[in-house]
Amino acid sequence: MAESLLLPLVRSMAGKAADALIETVSRMCGLDDDRQTLERHLLAVECKLANAEEMSETNRYVKSWMKELKSIAYQADDVLDDFQYEALRRESKVGKSTTRKALSYITCHSPLLFRFEMSRKLKNVQKINKLVEEMNKFGLENSASREKRQHPCQQTHSKLDDCTKIFGRDDDKMMVVKQLLDQQDQQKVQVLSIFGMGGLGKTTLAKMVHNEQEVHEHFQLKMWHCVSENFDVIAFVKSLIELATNGSSPMTGNIELLQK
Structure with a gap:
């Protein structure tokens, strides 16, 4: 589904929001608090988005929430791109003359105009605040606990299904x-x-x-x-000994004895 593209987008934006160049420009513009808030909200959404995507398949409310999130995500991405472009533009203009620096305040690249414009765009993106508040009411699990619950102890075996034909290997x-x-x-x-x-x-x-x-x-x-x-060293070594001896060797919980 289209929403499945949302997680990598949000993850990419969270990384972009933490970029050193963007941080520098936002601080110079007096907008770093807004940037930090956006970064935190993106990280919060990213943490629970995988569970939200799964829930959206059966929950129309969550599906509508994700649609709104996608819209705001693209707006936020544009804002961060603007910060990034401005940072690179200023880097390239470091060596210009004092006269040109003064003139820049009345041109389309005026820092004052840029600050005003970015402040306006960030206010529009702050709609993500409400989405984060709604998200916290869904009972979504974060990625780490969800993966641990879904895959408590993965096991495989060496037997091949005799009736299965394998081609190309x-x-x-x-x-x-x-x-x-x-x-x-x-x-x-x-x-x-x-x-x-x-x-x-x-x-x-x-x-x-x-x-x-x-x-x-x-x-x-x-x-x-x-x-x-969920790696457990003692359980791992015990299993190897059991495999090597067909379970005939007495087991102990002491890692030193197991290694010997």
Whole structure:
């Protein structure tokens, strides 16, 4: 949906509002308090926007709220662009003569006119204050707590579905297998990383390599372990020992004994 583009926009604007050049110009214009308020509100919205996007699919009020937020977000982005342009313009004019500096106060680039215009635009953007107040009534979760709730302990396994046909990964599989088998003469164990955006089949490729017959015959020990986002060192080491011994080794909560 269109609203899904709102989160990266708000995140980008929050970063822009904190930009050192924009901060300098807003301070020179006596508008830094307004800039700071805008930055804080953008950060507050960003924190809960992912949950708002999800809620907007079933809640018409939240959907209308996001539509209004998008409108104000584009206005705020224009205001910040104006500050940024003015900062760069002033940097390029640092060396001009005193006469030209005096003349600039009555031209279209007059600092007084710029301050007046930006003050007017910032007042229009301050509508975001009301949206933040409304947002706090929705019961939205912030990004960190929401992700923790949705993914308390992610787990994967090494078994491939026998009835599932996998296409286009044979060359990738054999390339990884070859790199694994070529390690036997190396002093250090090599770590191979498979990375890419979600849904590309990284886990499936890892399973294909793990279950490959050549790998099975080459290595005496194979272990499949998933390190979740909620990383626990003791639980991690325990799991590795259980995998290596098929659960036959007594477990302890002492990390020193587990490492030994």
